[in-house]
């Protein structure tokens with residue numbers, strides 16, 4: 152099966168400065184890639200190259216096997232894009248805004264109505280966008296990105312400013328789209344929010360790949376250890392079992408590799424009679440900061 156996105160040794164420079172270099176990855180149907188990196192890391196440059204708006208200086212991008220920068224393929228490739236700052240024309244109604252984008256993309260009014268309905272905006276369809284809440288504007292922006300039933304959805308900071316239930320509803324919609332085979336790239340700084348939803352993350356720094364993989368792969372590669380905190384009331388663990396070697400008496404805690412968690416918990420419960428503990432796992436935030444620290448120390 153053809154990957155939805157195939158990026159090979161991609162590079163782009165502006166004047167003497169490389170904005171992106173040596174980047175390779177692929178994205179399959181239904182997969183969600185979290186695109187992470189500090190300001191200026193190259194995320195927007197990558198998204199624009201996938202959209203075919205910026206032509207690479209090195210390497211290549213293929214979307215469904217085709218060059219997105221080749222105008223001959225633009226119509227077929229069906230990509231949806233929600234930029235961070237989408238201009239929704241405040242003085243028009245939600246219906247008029249969506250109808251405007253629909254005309255640009257050759258979609259009819261039935262599609263506009265269906266999307267307004269799907270996004271819970273039917274009742275407000277003829278209200279001016281200026282009167283919409285942040286969440287309603289975001290749903291209208293998403294409706295705009297979904298007009299052509301895209302096989303690839305590129306979303307830049309889609310949950311900024313949304314309340315927790317609106318963010319949850321947004322990710323539920325994304326899950327439904329992925330079920331139907333849509334591949335999704337989400338560019339975000341909201342690491343905790345995206346963590347439970349991603350298949351893989353790509354961490355960029357200075358235009359280069361500083362980490363690409365599933366959360367487990369990134370955890371393993373980082374070498375970061377999770378921490379199991381034991382209650383102070385528990386007498387220090389003693390004995391000759393292998394976990395005691397990872398035991399920090401001062402902290403009253405055990406540091407362990409994420410892959411050892413199930414075994415360790417079982418061991419404590421069954422052999423040490425201890426079930427009163429808390430675990431701080433290595434999350435996307437720790438991995439991201441670790442990658443950025445490594446970048447600084449190079």
Ligand SMILES: Nc1ncnc2c1ncn2[C@@H]1O[C@H](COP(=O)(O)OP(=O)(O)OP(=O)(O)O)[C@@H](O)[C@H]1O
Nearest residue numbers: 165166169170188189190191192193194195196197
């Ligand atoms: N059109 C351009 N002309 C000159 N330099 C550019 C242009 N577009 C991007 N750059 C430079 O390329 C680098 C990567 O920029 P890019 O916008 O891709 O980063 P980003 O990760 O999206 O940042 P942010 O999180 O702030 O949006 C930066 O150094 C930026 O100044």
